[in-house]
Amino acid sequence: MPITPLFRTRRVPLRADGRLGAFAIRIDFAERTVVVGIRGELDALTAPMVRATIDGLEEQGHTRITLDLSTVTFLAAGGLGLIAGTAAQLRRAGGDLTLRSPSAQVLRILDITGISGRLAIEDPGPLLALHADLVRSAWGPTREDIVDDKLRKVVTIAAKAIVGADGVSVSLTRGGRVKTVAASNDTVLRMDDHQYGTGEGPCLAAAADGVPFDIERLGDDERWPTFVPLAIAEGIASILSTPLLTDDGSIGALNIYSSTAGAFGAHQRELAVVFATHASEIVAGADLGLSEDELDERIADALQSRTVLALAQGILMARSQVSADQASALLHRAARDEGTSTLRQASEVVASTRGPTEDADHA
Amino acid sequence: MPEPIDVLERARRDVGMSMADLWIRYFALGGARTPIEVDAVLNGALVADVADRDRLAVALNERFAELGGDHPLPYDGDDPA
Numbered sequence: 001m002p003i004t005p006l007f008r009t010r011r012v013p014l015r016a017d018g019r020l021g022a023f024a025i026r027i028d029f030a031e032r033t034v035v036v037g038i039r040g041e042l043d044a045l046t047a048p049m050v051r052a053t054i055d056g057l058e059e060q061g062h063t064r065i066t067l068d069l070s071t072v073t074f075l076a077a078g079g080l081g082l083i084a085g086t087a088a089q090l091r092r093a094g095g096d097l098t099l100r101s102p103s104a105q106v107l108r109i110l111d112i113t114g115i116s117g118r119l120a121i122e123d124p125g126p127l128l129a130l131h132a133d134l135v136r137s138a139w140g141p142t143r144e145d146i147v148d149d150k151l152r153k154v155v156t157i158a159a160k161a162i163v164g165a166d167g168v169s170v171s172l173t174r175g176g177r178v179k180t181v182a183a184s185n186d187t188v189l190r191m192d193d194h195q196y197g198t199g200e201g202p203c204l205a206a207a208a209d210g211v212p213f214d215i216e217r218l219g220d221d222e223r224w225p226t227f228v229p230l231a232i233a234e235g236i237a238s239i240l241s242t243p244l245l246t247d248d249g250s251i252g253a254l255n256i257y258s259s260t261a262g263a264f265g266a267h268q269r270e271l272a273v274v275f276a277t278h279a280s281e282i283v284a285g286a287d288l289g290l291s292e293d294e295l296d297e298r299i300a301d302a303l304q305s306r307t308v309l310a311l312a313q314g315i316l317m318a319r320s321q322v323s324a325d326q327a328s329a330l331l332h333r334a335a336r337d338e339g340t341s342t343l344r345q346a347s348e349v350v351a352s353t354r355g356p357t358e359d360a361d362h363a
Numbered sequence: 364m365p366e367p368i369d370v371l372e373r374a375r376r377d378v379g380m381s382m383a384d385l386w387i388r389y390f391a392l393g394g395a396r397t398p399i400e401v402d403a404v405l406n407g408a409l410v411a412d413v414a415d416r417d418r419l420a421v422a423l424n425e426r427f428a429e430l431g432g433d434h435p436l437p438y439d440g441d442d443p444a
Contacts, residue, residue, distance in 0.1 A: 157399060267408070270403075270406070270407065270408035273406070273408075274402055274403045275399075277406075278399060299387070302391035305392070306390070306391060306392075306393050309392065309393050325413075328393065328414060329414075329438065332417060333438065335421075336424065336434050336438075339428070341425055341428075342392060342421055342425065
């Protein structure tokens with residue numbers, strides 16, 4: 001094996017005409033494998049370039065190759081042929097091909113065509129990694145110092161998810177005083193402060209009484225004469241404050257502010273309750289009761305299970321000419337009828353396709 | 364607390380499964396919605412398609428089965444009992 005520098009990177013420049021301009025190949029020499037990163041569409045037009053790159057590497061004695069598909073935007077038949085052909089070629093040379101980070105869409109195509117079953121696939125795609133991060137943030141072990149961090153994530157997501165919201169905050173009663181622990185912007189932070197300063201307002205009322213306060217039109221409200229003019233001066237026209245409830249009663253409020261009067265309808269009120277429930281679970285230390293390692297292990301198991309299910313789905317789709325959802329439904333029903341789990345059922349489907357070729361090799 | 368509207372949420376409480384545990388099982392079954400969205404589905408704030416509702420039903424049914432029970436939740440396309 002020739003000596004090659006580690007982590008050397010070479011970009012292959014290509015013609016900058018429209019579609020091909022977005023295509024690029026990157027080569028990283030890692031310790032045990034050569035990573036070939038592809039950006040753009042992998043099809044009959046671009047596949048030969050990747051093929052030439054891999055042929056070149058093989059000539060230099062590199063037969064363990066990882067194709068990084070994380071930035072492949074589209075995989076066409078030409079790309080499939082490349083992957084299948086390269087895998088066979090490298091196997092004959094005593095090496096192997098690994099696929100890294102295919103998108104869910106690409107993975108689905110590989111599954112349907114049965115190619116994924118003959119290759120090692122590394123790393124969950126970006127979508128899966130995002131989910132894993134979310135579950136860690138929502139339900140990871142609760143330490144005092146990270147509760148506020150999780151609440152900040154909740155207000156950020158809530159501000160994006162609730163149509164009409166210009167800002168979201170979470171206030172908590174701590175040490176007998178209400179204070180803002182997470183705010184999606186400075187205006188909502190000041191809105192909360194105006195309430196603490198004047199000692200009145202919907203946030204304080206929701207936190208104290210444990211019931212939601214929906215102020216459709218701030219200008220018409222007469223309950224909080226000192227606070228309301230300050231809020232209007234900030235450009236706020238409607239407020240929805242939802243209490244954070246636990247078994248021990250109300251512990252604070254989730255506040256949504258809008259510059260539009262009547263911004264919040266039934267849908268927004270329901271979403272507010274969902275986010276408020278999340279926030280109170282975080283504060284109350286609701287988690288899976290798992291250590292970080294155990295949580296990682298469950299997520300790893302779940303990812304493994306997804307892969308097996310996707311494979312079985314692809315096999316059933318090809319075998320029975322059904323859609324992806326119909327294939328899932330077949331697995332669910334078979335598992336129920338046979339008193340087994342969906343994962344076990346899927347494993348059996350995958351196992352049923354192995355056999356003849358491998359037996360022939362051992363003969 | 365008011366009686367939950369959604370049959371999935373009632374089943375989740377019956378079987379004593381946390382929202383987090385349900386989400387991990389749903390995710391393992393190929394679900395792609397976020398934890399917060401799953402929470403929203405169970406609380407009636409978001410409507411899920413039949414494939415996602417089936418995954419949630421499977422996750423709950425398999426927990427019922429682990430505890431020695433039956434599969435109480437129907438799947439899409441089942442004959443109404």
